[in-house]
Amino acid sequence: MSTIGKALSLLDTISQLGKDIGLTDIARLAALDKATARRFLVELEKHGFVEQDEETRKYRLGAAPVRLARIRQARFPFVSVAAPFVKALADEVDETVHLSEFTGGRLSTIHVEDSSQAHRVIVDLGTPLPFHATASGLAYLAFLPAEEIERALKRPMERFSAETVTEPDAVRLLLKETARRGFSINQQGFEMGVISAAAPVLAPSGKPVGALAVAAPTPRANRARMLDIGQKTMAAATSIAQKYYGAKA
Amino acid sequence: MSTIGKALSLLDTISQLGKDIGLTDIARLAALDKATARRFLVELEKHGFVEQDEETRKYRLGAAPVRLARIRQARFPFVSVAAPFVKALADEVDETVHLSEFTGGRLSTIHVEDSSQAHRVIVDLGTPLPFHATASGLAYLAFLPAEEIERALKRPMERFSAETVTEPDAVRLLLKETARRGFSINQQGFEMGVISAAAPVLAPSGKPVGALAVAAPTPRANRARMLDIGQKTMAAATSIAQKYYGAKA
DNA sequence: GCATTGCGGTTCATTAATTGAACCTTTATT
DNA sequence: AATAAAGGTTCAATTAATGAACCGCAATGC
Numbered sequence: 001m002s003t004i005g006k007a008l009s010l011l012d013t014i015s016q017l018g019k020d021i022g023l024t025d026i027a028r029l030a031a032l033d034k035a036t037a038r039r040f041l042v043e044l045e046k047h048g049f050v051e052q053d054e055e056t057r058k059y060r061l062g063a064a065p066v067r068l069a070r071i072r073q074a075r076f077p078f079v080s081v082a083a084p085f086v087k088a089l090a091d092e093v094d095e096t097v098h099l100s101e102f103t104g105g106r107l108s109t110i111h112v113e114d115s116s117q118a119h120r121v122i123v124d125l126g127t128p129l130p131f132h133a134t135a136s137g138l139a140y141l142a143f144l145p146a147e148e149i150e151r152a153l154k155r156p157m158e159r160f161s162a163e164t165v166t167e168p169d170a171v172r173l174l175l176k177e178t179a180r181r182g183f184s185i186n187q188q189g190f191e192m193g194v195i196s197a198a199a200p201v202l203a204p205s206g207k208p209v210g211a212l213a214v215a216a217p218t219p220r221a222n223r224a225r226m227l228d229i230g231q232k233t234m235a236a237a238t239s240i241a242q243k244y245y246g247a248k249a
Numbered sequence: 250m251s252t253i254g255k256a257l258s259l260l261d262t263i264s265q266l267g268k269d270i271g272l273t274d275i276a277r278l279a280a281l282d283k284a285t286a287r288r289f290l291v292e293l294e295k296h297g298f299v300e301q302d303e304e305t306r307k308y309r310l311g312a313a314p315v316r317l318a319r320i321r322q323a324r325f326p327f328v329s330v331a332a333p334f335v336k337a338l339a340d341e342v343d344e345t346v347h348l349s350e351f352t353g354g355r356l357s358t359i360h361v362e363d364s365s366q367a368h369r370v371i372v373d374l375g376t377p378l379p380f381h382a383t384a385s386g387l388a389y390l391a392f393l394p395a396e397e398i399e400r401a402l403k404r405p406m407e408r409f410s411a412e413t414v415t416e417p418d419a420v421r422l423l424l425k426e427t428a429r430r431g432f433s434i435n436q437q438g439f440e441m442g443v444i445s446a447a448a449p450v451l452a453p454s455g456k457p458v459g460a461l462a463v464a465a466p467t468p469r470a471n472r473a474r475m476l477d478i479g480q481k482t483m484a485a486a487t488s489i490a491q492k493y494y495g496a497k498a
Numbered sequence: 499g500c501a502t503t504g505c506g507g508t509t510c511a512t513t514a515a516t517t518g519a520a521c522c523t524t525t526a527t528t
Numbered sequence: 529a530a531t532a533a534a535g536g537t538t539c540a541a542t543t544a545a546t547g548a549a550c551c552g553c554a555a556t557g558c
Contacts, residue, residue, distance in 0.1 A: 252544085
Protein backbone atom coordinates (compact mmCIF):
# COMPACT_ATOMS: atom_id res chain seq x y z
CA MET A 1 0.00 0.00 0.00
CA SER A 2 1.16 3.52 -0.65
CA THR A 3 2.35 5.77 2.13
CA ILE A 4 -0.70 7.92 1.69
CA GLY A 5 -2.97 4.93 2.01
CA LYS A 6 -1.21 3.84 5.16
CA ALA A 7 -1.45 7.30 6.67
CA LEU A 8 -5.13 7.55 5.90
CA SER A 9 -5.70 4.10 7.37
CA LEU A 10 -3.91 5.27 10.47
CA LEU A 11 -6.21 8.26 10.61
CA ASP A 12 -9.13 5.92 10.20
CA THR A 13 -7.92 3.75 13.04
CA ILE A 14 -7.68 6.79 15.28
CA SER A 15 -11.15 7.92 14.27
CA GLN A 16 -12.64 4.60 15.31
CA LEU A 17 -11.36 4.97 18.83
CA GLY A 18 -13.56 6.68 21.33
CA LYS A 19 -10.64 8.15 23.21
CA ASP A 20 -7.09 9.41 22.91
CA ILE A 21 -4.38 6.88 22.21
CA GLY A 22 -0.66 6.68 22.83
CA LEU A 23 2.05 6.25 20.21
CA THR A 24 2.92 2.66 21.06
CA ASP A 25 -0.71 1.54 21.03
CA ILE A 26 -1.61 3.26 17.81
CA ALA A 27 1.45 1.79 16.11
CA ARG A 28 0.38 -1.68 17.19
CA LEU A 29 -3.25 -1.14 16.16
CA ALA A 30 -2.31 0.18 12.75
CA ALA A 31 0.39 -2.47 12.31
CA LEU A 32 3.07 0.13 11.75
CA ASP A 33 6.51 0.61 13.18
CA LYS A 34 6.58 3.10 16.01
CA ALA A 35 8.91 5.43 14.13
CA THR A 36 6.68 5.26 11.07
CA ALA A 37 3.54 5.86 13.07
CA ARG A 38 5.19 8.86 14.67
CA ARG A 39 6.19 10.41 11.33
CA PHE A 40 2.66 9.88 10.03
CA LEU A 41 1.16 11.42 13.14
CA VAL A 42 3.44 14.43 12.88
CA GLU A 43 2.45 14.96 9.25
CA LEU A 44 -1.23 14.48 10.01
CA GLU A 45 -0.91 16.87 12.91
CA LYS A 46 0.72 19.54 10.75
CA HIS A 47 -2.41 19.53 8.68
CA GLY A 48 -4.79 19.33 11.60
CA PHE A 49 -6.11 15.83 10.99
CA VAL A 50 -4.70 14.66 14.27
CA GLU A 51 -3.92 16.52 17.45
CA GLN A 52 -1.74 15.63 20.36
CA ASP A 53 -2.80 16.32 23.89
CA GLU A 54 -0.10 18.54 25.30
CA GLU A 55 -0.41 17.03 28.72
CA THR A 56 -0.85 13.31 28.15
CA ARG A 57 1.04 13.23 24.81
CA LYS A 58 -1.73 11.05 23.47
CA TYR A 59 -3.18 11.50 20.01
CA ARG A 60 -6.73 12.08 18.83
CA LEU A 61 -8.66 13.08 15.74
CA GLY A 62 -8.03 16.74 14.85
CA ALA A 63 -10.21 19.56 13.62
CA ALA A 64 -9.23 19.65 9.95
CA PRO A 65 -12.00 17.23 8.90
CA VAL A 66 -14.50 19.66 10.36
CA ARG A 67 -13.32 22.39 8.05
CA LEU A 68 -13.36 20.09 5.04
CA ALA A 69 -16.71 18.62 5.95
CA ARG A 70 -18.27 22.06 6.03
CA ILE A 71 -16.96 22.81 2.58
CA ARG A 72 -18.17 19.48 1.32
CA GLN A 73 -21.57 19.87 2.89
CA ALA A 74 -21.93 23.39 1.55
CA ARG A 75 -21.78 21.89 -1.93
CA PHE A 76 -23.35 18.49 -1.22
CA PRO A 77 -25.60 18.73 1.77
CA PHE A 78 -26.64 15.10 1.64
CA VAL A 79 -27.65 14.90 5.25
CA SER A 80 -29.45 18.22 5.11
CA VAL A 81 -31.29 17.20 1.99
CA ALA A 82 -32.14 13.81 3.40
CA ALA A 83 -33.03 14.86 6.95
CA PRO A 84 -36.62 15.93 6.23
CA PHE A 85 -37.34 12.64 4.48
CA VAL A 86 -35.79 10.69 7.32
CA LYS A 87 -37.92 12.62 9.79
CA ALA A 88 -41.07 12.10 7.74
CA LEU A 89 -40.44 8.37 7.52
CA ALA A 90 -39.75 8.17 11.24
CA ASP A 91 -43.05 9.92 11.91
CA GLU A 92 -44.91 7.75 9.44
CA VAL A 93 -43.75 4.38 10.74
CA ASP A 94 -43.01 5.54 14.30
CA GLU A 95 -39.75 3.64 14.52
CA THR A 96 -36.10 4.70 14.55
CA VAL A 97 -34.90 5.58 11.06
CA HIS A 98 -31.24 5.94 10.12
CA LEU A 99 -29.42 7.02 7.03
CA SER A 100 -26.00 5.75 6.01
CA GLU A 101 -23.46 6.74 3.41
CA PHE A 102 -20.76 4.71 1.71
CA THR A 103 -17.43 6.29 2.58
CA GLY A 104 -13.90 4.97 2.65
CA GLY A 105 -14.91 1.39 1.97
CA ARG A 106 -17.58 1.35 4.64
CA LEU A 107 -21.19 2.13 5.18
CA SER A 108 -21.45 4.62 8.05
CA THR A 109 -24.46 6.02 9.85
CA ILE A 110 -24.69 9.74 9.15
CA HIS A 111 -28.14 10.63 10.45
CA VAL A 112 -30.68 9.21 12.88
CA GLU A 113 -34.27 10.06 13.73
CA ASP A 114 -35.62 8.36 16.82
CA SER A 115 -39.12 7.02 17.05
CA SER A 116 -41.35 8.65 19.62
CA GLN A 117 -42.13 5.32 21.24
CA ALA A 118 -40.69 4.60 24.64
CA HIS A 119 -39.42 1.22 23.52
CA ARG A 120 -37.36 2.10 20.49
CA VAL A 121 -34.14 1.06 18.84
CA ILE A 122 -31.11 3.24 19.55
CA VAL A 123 -28.66 3.81 16.70
CA ASP A 124 -25.46 5.78 17.18
CA LEU A 125 -24.12 8.26 14.66
CA GLY A 126 -20.98 7.02 12.96
CA THR A 127 -21.76 3.36 13.53
CA PRO A 128 -20.17 1.33 10.72
CA LEU A 129 -22.74 -1.04 9.22
CA PRO A 130 -21.36 -4.44 8.16
CA PHE A 131 -22.58 -5.33 4.69
CA HIS A 132 -23.68 -8.88 5.40
CA ALA A 133 -25.23 -8.34 8.81
CA THR A 134 -27.43 -5.26 8.47
CA ALA A 135 -30.44 -4.35 6.38
CA SER A 136 -28.58 -1.23 5.22
CA GLY A 137 -25.56 -3.25 4.16
CA LEU A 138 -27.65 -5.75 2.24
CA ALA A 139 -29.63 -2.99 0.54
CA TYR A 140 -26.38 -1.31 -0.49
CA LEU A 141 -24.69 -4.50 -1.67
CA ALA A 142 -27.68 -5.77 -3.59
CA PHE A 143 -27.48 -2.86 -6.01
CA LEU A 144 -23.79 -3.08 -6.77
CA PRO A 145 -22.48 -4.73 -9.96
CA ALA A 146 -22.16 -8.53 -9.59
CA GLU A 147 -18.35 -8.47 -9.50
CA GLU A 148 -18.30 -5.99 -6.65
CA ILE A 149 -20.77 -8.12 -4.70
CA GLU A 150 -18.53 -11.13 -5.14
CA ARG A 151 -15.53 -9.14 -4.03
CA ALA A 152 -17.39 -8.09 -0.87
CA LEU A 153 -18.51 -11.66 -0.16
CA LYS A 154 -14.92 -12.89 -0.34
CA ARG A 155 -14.03 -11.03 2.82
CA PRO A 156 -14.52 -12.78 6.15
CA MET A 157 -17.97 -12.26 7.61
CA GLU A 158 -18.03 -11.50 11.28
CA ARG A 159 -20.74 -12.92 13.49
CA PHE A 160 -22.55 -10.24 15.51
CA SER A 161 -25.42 -12.22 16.99
CA ALA A 162 -26.80 -15.73 17.10
CA GLU A 163 -28.82 -14.92 13.99
CA THR A 164 -26.05 -13.39 11.82
CA VAL A 165 -25.99 -14.92 8.36
CA THR A 166 -22.37 -15.70 7.57
CA GLU A 167 -22.72 -18.18 4.71
CA PRO A 168 -21.87 -16.49 1.38
CA ASP A 169 -24.60 -18.47 -0.40
CA ALA A 170 -27.20 -17.49 2.16
CA VAL A 171 -26.16 -13.84 1.78
CA ARG A 172 -26.39 -14.17 -2.01
CA LEU A 173 -29.96 -15.37 -1.61
CA LEU A 174 -30.84 -12.40 0.59
CA LEU A 175 -29.23 -10.04 -1.93
CA LYS A 176 -31.19 -11.55 -4.80
CA GLU A 177 -34.42 -11.13 -2.87
CA THR A 178 -33.44 -7.57 -1.95
CA ALA A 179 -32.63 -6.62 -5.53
CA ARG A 180 -35.95 -8.09 -6.70
CA ARG A 181 -38.24 -6.27 -4.30
CA GLY A 182 -36.13 -3.13 -3.87
CA PHE A 183 -35.51 -3.32 -0.14
CA SER A 184 -33.88 -5.63 2.37
CA ILE A 185 -35.03 -7.11 5.64
CA ASN A 186 -32.57 -8.18 8.31
CA GLN A 187 -33.77 -10.21 11.26
CA GLN A 188 -31.57 -9.76 14.33
CA GLY A 189 -28.42 -10.27 12.27
CA PHE A 190 -26.62 -7.34 13.88
CA GLU A 191 -28.32 -7.06 17.22
CA MET A 192 -30.75 -9.43 18.89
CA GLY A 193 -34.22 -8.00 19.33
CA VAL A 194 -33.98 -5.72 16.30
CA ILE A 195 -35.47 -6.25 12.85
CA SER A 196 -34.70 -3.77 10.11
CA ALA A 197 -35.82 -2.94 6.61
CA ALA A 198 -33.61 -0.85 4.33
CA ALA A 199 -33.50 0.55 0.82
CA PRO A 200 -30.51 1.93 -1.07
CA VAL A 201 -30.15 5.58 -1.98
CA LEU A 202 -29.12 5.41 -5.62
CA ALA A 203 -27.13 7.95 -7.62
CA PRO A 204 -28.48 8.71 -11.09
CA SER A 205 -25.90 6.26 -12.45
CA GLY A 206 -27.74 3.54 -10.55
CA LYS A 207 -24.83 3.13 -8.18
CA PRO A 208 -25.82 3.12 -4.52
CA VAL A 209 -24.36 5.88 -2.35
CA GLY A 210 -25.90 4.82 0.93
CA ALA A 211 -28.98 3.33 2.52
CA LEU A 212 -32.05 4.34 4.45
CA ALA A 213 -33.17 1.95 7.15
CA VAL A 214 -35.94 1.49 9.69
CA ALA A 215 -35.13 -0.46 12.84
CA ALA A 216 -37.94 -1.92 14.94
CA PRO A 217 -37.98 -4.02 18.11
CA THR A 218 -38.99 -7.62 17.35
CA PRO A 219 -42.34 -7.48 19.18
CA ARG A 220 -43.60 -4.85 16.75
CA ALA A 221 -41.98 -6.38 13.68
CA ASN A 222 -44.29 -8.94 12.14
CA ARG A 223 -43.80 -9.87 8.50
CA ALA A 224 -46.65 -7.82 7.05
CA ARG A 225 -45.60 -4.68 8.88
CA MET A 226 -41.95 -5.02 7.80
CA LEU A 227 -42.98 -5.45 4.17
CA ASP A 228 -45.09 -2.31 4.46
CA ILE A 229 -42.25 -0.41 6.15
CA GLY A 230 -39.87 -1.65 3.46
CA GLN A 231 -42.06 -0.19 0.74
CA LYS A 232 -42.22 3.15 2.51
CA THR A 233 -38.46 3.13 3.12
CA MET A 234 -37.86 2.48 -0.55
CA ALA A 235 -40.11 5.37 -1.53
CA ALA A 236 -38.34 7.70 0.89
CA ALA A 237 -34.89 6.62 -0.35
CA THR A 238 -35.97 7.35 -3.92
CA SER A 239 -37.23 10.78 -2.88
CA ILE A 240 -33.93 11.58 -1.21
CA ALA A 241 -31.99 10.62 -4.32
CA GLN A 242 -34.26 12.71 -6.51
CA LYS A 243 -33.96 15.73 -4.27
CA TYR A 244 -30.24 15.33 -3.85
CA TYR A 245 -29.32 14.76 -7.46
CA GLY A 246 -32.07 16.91 -8.87
CA ALA A 247 -35.48 15.69 -9.90
CA LYS A 248 -35.26 13.39 -12.89
CA ALA A 249 -38.48 14.82 -14.29
CA MET B 250 8.02 17.65 2.32
CA SER B 251 6.80 14.15 2.98
CA THR B 252 4.48 12.36 0.62
CA ILE B 253 1.73 12.56 3.20
CA GLY B 254 2.19 16.28 3.56
CA LYS B 255 2.04 16.73 -0.19
CA ALA B 256 -1.10 14.64 -0.45
CA LEU B 257 -2.79 16.58 2.32
CA SER B 258 -1.77 19.85 0.69
CA LEU B 259 -3.31 18.57 -2.51
CA LEU B 260 -6.48 17.82 -0.61
CA ASP B 261 -6.33 21.29 0.83
CA THR B 262 -5.95 22.82 -2.61
CA ILE B 263 -8.98 20.92 -3.81
CA SER B 264 -10.98 22.01 -0.80
CA GLN B 265 -10.28 25.67 -1.52
CA LEU B 266 -11.82 25.41 -4.95
CA GLY B 267 -15.48 26.10 -5.30
CA LYS B 268 -15.90 23.63 -8.10
CA ASP B 269 -14.64 20.39 -9.59
CA ILE B 270 -11.20 20.41 -11.15
CA GLY B 271 -9.44 18.34 -13.80
CA LEU B 272 -6.24 16.36 -13.38
CA THR B 273 -3.99 18.70 -15.35
CA ASP B 274 -5.22 21.79 -13.55
CA ILE B 275 -4.96 20.34 -10.07
CA ALA B 276 -1.43 19.11 -10.81
CA ARG B 277 -0.44 22.62 -11.84
CA LEU B 278 -2.14 24.25 -8.86
CA ALA B 279 -0.55 21.89 -6.38
CA ALA B 280 2.81 22.07 -8.17
CA LEU B 281 2.92 18.33 -8.67
CA ASP B 282 3.64 16.16 -11.64
CA LYS B 283 0.51 14.92 -13.33
CA ALA B 284 1.36 11.29 -12.65
CA THR B 285 2.04 12.09 -9.01
CA ALA B 286 -1.15 14.07 -8.65
CA ARG B 287 -3.06 11.18 -10.17
CA ARG B 288 -1.61 8.64 -7.76
CA PHE B 289 -2.41 10.91 -4.85
CA LEU B 290 -5.95 11.44 -6.08
CA VAL B 291 -6.47 7.71 -6.46
CA GLU B 292 -5.28 7.09 -2.92
CA LEU B 293 -7.36 9.93 -1.53
CA GLU B 294 -10.35 8.64 -3.45
CA LYS B 295 -9.91 5.12 -2.06
CA HIS B 296 -10.40 6.60 1.36
CA GLY B 297 -13.21 8.91 0.36
CA PHE B 298 -11.37 12.20 0.78
CA VAL B 299 -11.75 12.95 -2.89
CA GLU B 300 -14.29 11.82 -5.41
CA GLN B 301 -14.22 11.81 -9.15
CA ASP B 302 -17.21 12.79 -11.20
CA GLU B 303 -17.94 9.77 -13.35
CA GLU B 304 -19.09 11.88 -16.23
CA THR B 305 -16.68 14.80 -16.38
CA ARG B 306 -13.74 12.88 -14.78
CA LYS B 307 -13.09 15.92 -12.67
CA TYR B 308 -12.21 15.71 -9.00
CA ARG B 309 -13.79 17.21 -5.94
CA LEU B 310 -13.72 16.95 -2.17
CA GLY B 311 -15.15 13.63 -0.98
CA ALA B 312 -17.38 12.62 1.88
CA ALA B 313 -14.85 11.08 4.25
CA PRO B 314 -14.21 14.37 6.09
CA VAL B 315 -17.91 14.46 6.91
CA ARG B 316 -17.66 11.15 8.71
CA LEU B 317 -14.54 12.20 10.58
CA ALA B 318 -15.94 15.61 11.40
CA ARG B 319 -18.97 14.01 13.02
CA ILE B 320 -16.77 11.85 15.18
CA ARG B 321 -14.62 14.82 16.09
CA GLN B 322 -17.58 17.01 16.87
CA ALA B 323 -19.21 14.32 18.96
CA ARG B 324 -16.21 14.59 21.27
CA PHE B 325 -15.37 18.27 20.78
CA PRO B 326 -18.44 20.16 19.72
CA PHE B 327 -16.66 23.50 19.56
CA VAL B 328 -19.03 25.03 17.06
CA SER B 329 -22.06 23.67 18.85
CA VAL B 330 -20.81 24.98 22.16
CA ALA B 331 -19.90 28.34 20.68
CA ALA B 332 -22.95 28.85 18.46
CA PRO B 333 -25.29 30.20 21.18
CA PHE B 334 -22.66 32.75 22.26
CA VAL B 335 -22.06 33.80 18.68
CA LYS B 336 -25.79 34.22 18.18
CA ALA B 337 -26.16 36.19 21.41
CA LEU B 338 -23.33 38.52 20.44
CA ALA B 339 -24.80 39.01 16.95
CA ASP B 340 -28.13 39.94 18.54
CA GLU B 341 -26.47 42.25 21.04
CA VAL B 342 -24.38 44.27 18.62
CA ASP B 343 -26.56 43.66 15.55
CA GLU B 344 -23.63 43.03 13.25
CA THR B 345 -22.26 39.95 11.56
CA VAL B 346 -20.31 37.78 13.99
CA HIS B 347 -17.98 35.00 12.92
CA LEU B 348 -15.99 32.39 14.76
CA SER B 349 -12.71 30.95 13.51
CA GLU B 350 -10.53 28.05 14.53
CA PHE B 351 -6.81 27.48 14.03
CA THR B 352 -6.43 24.40 11.88
CA GLY B 353 -3.69 23.16 9.59
CA GLY B 354 -1.60 26.27 9.97
CA ARG B 355 -4.47 28.60 9.19
CA LEU B 356 -7.29 30.40 10.85
CA SER B 357 -10.54 29.31 9.19
CA THR B 358 -14.07 30.54 9.61
CA ILE B 359 -16.17 27.80 11.13
CA HIS B 360 -19.37 29.59 12.08
CA VAL B 361 -21.19 32.77 11.09
CA GLU B 362 -24.20 34.61 12.46
CA ASP B 363 -25.53 37.36 10.24
CA SER B 364 -26.80 40.63 11.58
CA SER B 365 -30.45 41.38 11.01
CA GLN B 366 -29.62 44.68 9.34
CA ALA B 367 -30.16 45.02 5.61
CA HIS B 368 -26.70 46.46 5.14
CA ARG B 369 -24.48 43.87 6.74
CA VAL B 370 -21.12 42.26 6.19
CA ILE B 371 -21.19 38.86 4.50
CA VAL B 372 -18.65 36.29 5.68
CA ASP B 373 -18.37 32.89 4.05
CA LEU B 374 -17.85 29.70 5.97
CA GLY B 375 -14.39 28.24 5.44
CA THR B 376 -12.81 31.57 4.57
CA PRO B 377 -9.14 31.48 5.60
CA LEU B 378 -8.29 34.57 7.65
CA PRO B 379 -4.79 36.00 7.05
CA PHE B 380 -3.06 36.73 10.34
CA HIS B 381 -1.82 40.21 9.55
CA ALA B 382 -4.85 41.49 7.68
CA THR B 383 -7.85 40.54 9.79
CA ALA B 384 -9.01 41.35 13.29
CA SER B 385 -9.32 37.61 13.97
CA GLY B 386 -5.79 36.97 12.80
CA LEU B 387 -4.37 39.76 14.93
CA ALA B 388 -6.32 38.61 17.97
CA TYR B 389 -4.99 35.09 17.48
CA LEU B 390 -1.39 36.15 16.86
CA ALA B 391 -1.28 38.59 19.73
CA PHE B 392 -1.71 35.82 22.27
CA LEU B 393 0.90 33.47 20.90
CA PRO B 394 4.37 33.18 22.47
CA ALA B 395 6.76 35.85 21.14
CA GLU B 396 8.83 33.41 19.09
CA GLU B 397 5.76 32.15 17.25
CA ILE B 398 4.68 35.70 16.49
CA GLU B 399 8.09 36.43 15.00
CA ARG B 400 7.92 33.26 12.94
CA ALA B 401 4.55 34.33 11.56
CA LEU B 402 5.80 37.84 10.79
CA LYS B 403 8.69 36.41 8.78
CA ARG B 404 6.35 35.12 6.12
CA PRO B 405 5.43 37.44 3.26
CA MET B 406 2.36 39.53 3.97
CA GLU B 407 -0.09 39.77 1.16
CA ARG B 408 -1.89 43.02 0.46
CA PHE B 409 -5.67 42.59 0.32
CA SER B 410 -6.81 46.18 0.17
CA ALA B 411 -5.43 49.71 0.03
CA GLU B 412 -5.46 49.72 3.83
CA THR B 413 -3.72 46.41 4.51
CA VAL B 414 -0.88 46.77 6.99
CA THR B 415 2.08 44.87 5.56
CA GLU B 416 4.97 46.36 7.55
CA PRO B 417 6.16 43.86 10.22
CA ASP B 418 6.81 46.72 12.65
CA ALA B 419 3.36 48.18 12.13
CA VAL B 420 1.85 44.74 12.72
CA ARG B 421 3.93 44.34 15.88
CA LEU B 422 2.47 47.58 17.14
CA LEU B 423 -1.07 46.40 16.46
CA LEU B 424 -0.32 43.12 18.21
CA LYS B 425 1.04 44.89 21.27
CA GLU B 426 -2.07 47.03 21.46
CA THR B 427 -4.26 43.95 20.99
CA ALA B 428 -2.49 42.00 23.73
CA ARG B 429 -2.83 44.95 26.08
CA ARG B 430 -6.55 45.57 25.73
CA GLY B 431 -7.57 41.97 24.95
CA PHE B 432 -9.09 42.49 21.53
CA SER B 433 -8.02 43.67 18.10
CA ILE B 434 -9.47 46.17 15.67
CA ASN B 435 -8.82 45.95 11.97
CA GLN B 436 -9.79 48.82 9.70
CA GLN B 437 -10.46 47.74 6.13
CA GLY B 438 -7.27 45.68 6.06
CA PHE B 439 -8.94 42.68 4.46
CA GLU B 440 -11.85 44.24 2.64
CA MET B 441 -12.61 47.90 2.04
CA GLY B 442 -15.71 49.15 3.79
CA VAL B 443 -15.41 46.65 6.67
CA ILE B 444 -14.08 47.29 10.16
CA SER B 445 -13.77 44.40 12.59
CA ALA B 446 -13.08 43.77 16.23
CA ALA B 447 -11.94 40.35 17.41
CA ALA B 448 -10.91 38.53 20.55
CA PRO B 449 -9.09 35.20 20.86
CA VAL B 450 -10.70 32.09 22.24
CA LEU B 451 -8.09 30.79 24.66
CA ALA B 452 -7.52 27.25 25.82
CA PRO B 453 -6.91 26.81 29.55
CA SER B 454 -3.19 26.69 28.75
CA GLY B 455 -3.51 30.26 27.54
CA LYS B 456 -2.87 29.23 23.97
CA PRO B 457 -5.38 30.62 21.48
CA VAL B 458 -7.45 28.07 19.56
CA GLY B 459 -9.38 30.53 17.43
CA ALA B 460 -11.01 33.92 17.41
CA LEU B 461 -14.40 35.53 17.67
CA ALA B 462 -14.96 38.58 15.49
CA VAL B 463 -17.58 41.21 14.75
CA ALA B 464 -17.55 42.79 11.29
CA ALA B 465 -19.32 46.10 10.70
CA PRO B 466 -19.71 48.32 7.65
CA THR B 467 -17.58 51.51 8.02
CA PRO B 468 -20.54 53.91 8.27
CA ARG B 469 -21.63 52.25 11.51
CA ALA B 470 -18.12 51.73 12.85
CA ASN B 471 -16.98 54.76 14.77
CA ARG B 472 -14.19 54.40 17.29
CA ALA B 473 -16.33 54.41 20.43
CA ARG B 474 -18.69 51.80 19.07
CA MET B 475 -15.85 49.48 17.98
CA LEU B 476 -14.24 49.72 21.42
CA ASP B 477 -17.57 48.80 22.98
CA ILE B 478 -18.06 45.94 20.53
CA GLY B 479 -14.51 44.76 21.22
CA GLN B 480 -15.24 44.55 24.95
CA LYS B 481 -18.37 42.52 24.31
CA THR B 482 -16.56 40.27 21.85
CA MET B 483 -13.87 39.60 24.40
CA ALA B 484 -16.45 38.70 27.03
CA ALA B 485 -18.20 36.33 24.62
CA ALA B 486 -14.92 34.67 23.61
CA THR B 487 -14.11 34.09 27.25
CA SER B 488 -17.55 32.58 27.83
CA ILE B 489 -17.06 30.20 24.92
CA ALA B 490 -13.71 29.05 26.24
CA GLN B 491 -15.16 28.52 29.71
CA LYS B 492 -18.09 26.53 28.40
CA TYR B 493 -15.94 24.53 26.02
CA TYR B 494 -13.15 23.65 28.40
CA GLY B 495 -15.29 23.53 31.49
CA ALA B 496 -15.95 26.42 33.84
CA LYS B 497 -12.84 27.40 35.73
CA ALA B 498 -14.89 28.20 38.82
C1' DG C 499 -12.97 14.70 -42.89
C1' DC C 500 -8.49 15.24 -41.50
C1' DA C 501 -5.04 17.50 -38.51
C1' DT C 502 -4.28 19.61 -34.19
C1' DT C 503 -4.71 20.45 -29.52
C1' DG C 504 -5.58 19.32 -24.92
C1' DC C 505 -6.84 16.23 -21.49
C1' DG C 506 -7.03 11.95 -18.66
C1' DG C 507 -4.34 8.40 -17.81
C1' DT C 508 -0.01 5.16 -17.86
C1' DT C 509 4.91 3.42 -18.11
C1' DC C 510 9.43 2.50 -16.29
C1' DA C 511 14.20 3.81 -15.44
C1' DT C 512 15.89 7.12 -12.12
C1' DT C 513 15.80 9.16 -7.78
C1' DA C 514 14.59 10.21 -3.25
C1' DA C 515 11.85 9.12 0.54
C1' DT C 516 10.34 5.49 3.75
C1' DT C 517 11.54 2.02 6.90
C1' DG C 518 12.62 -0.21 11.42
C1' DA C 519 16.00 -2.15 14.72
C1' DA C 520 18.37 -0.13 18.04
C1' DC C 521 18.93 3.50 20.98
C1' DC C 522 18.04 7.63 23.94
C1' DT C 523 14.99 10.26 27.15
C1' DT C 524 11.37 11.03 30.12
C1' DT C 525 7.93 9.69 33.31
C1' DA C 526 5.43 6.74 36.21
C1' DT C 527 5.82 2.82 39.40
C1' DT C 528 7.62 -0.14 42.95
C1' DA D 529 17.01 4.21 43.80
C1' DA D 530 15.93 0.82 40.58
C1' DT D 531 12.84 -0.69 37.09
C1' DA D 532 9.60 -0.60 33.58
C1' DA D 533 7.20 1.43 30.01
C1' DA D 534 6.18 4.94 27.07
C1' DG D 535 7.47 8.75 23.87
C1' DG D 536 10.67 9.96 20.71
C1' DT D 537 15.04 9.75 17.53
C1' DT D 538 18.89 7.93 14.47
C1' DC D 539 20.84 6.17 10.28
C1' DA D 540 22.09 2.49 7.02
C1' DA D 541 19.24 -0.53 4.23
C1' DT D 542 15.35 -0.69 1.53
C1' DT D 543 11.50 0.43 -1.02
C1' DA D 544 8.43 3.47 -2.76
C1' DA D 545 7.83 7.98 -5.14
C1' DT D 546 8.95 10.47 -9.15
C1' DG D 547 8.37 12.60 -13.82
C1' DA D 548 9.57 12.79 -18.82
C1' DA D 549 7.70 10.64 -22.39
C1' DC D 550 4.12 8.29 -24.00
C1' DC D 551 -0.83 6.45 -25.37
C1' DG D 552 -5.65 7.01 -26.56
C1' DC D 553 -9.50 9.72 -26.93
C1' DA D 554 -12.52 13.64 -27.59
C1' DA D 555 -13.22 18.25 -28.81
C1' DT D 556 -11.93 21.94 -31.84
C1' DG D 557 -10.63 24.09 -36.07
C1' DC D 558 -9.44 24.38 -40.83
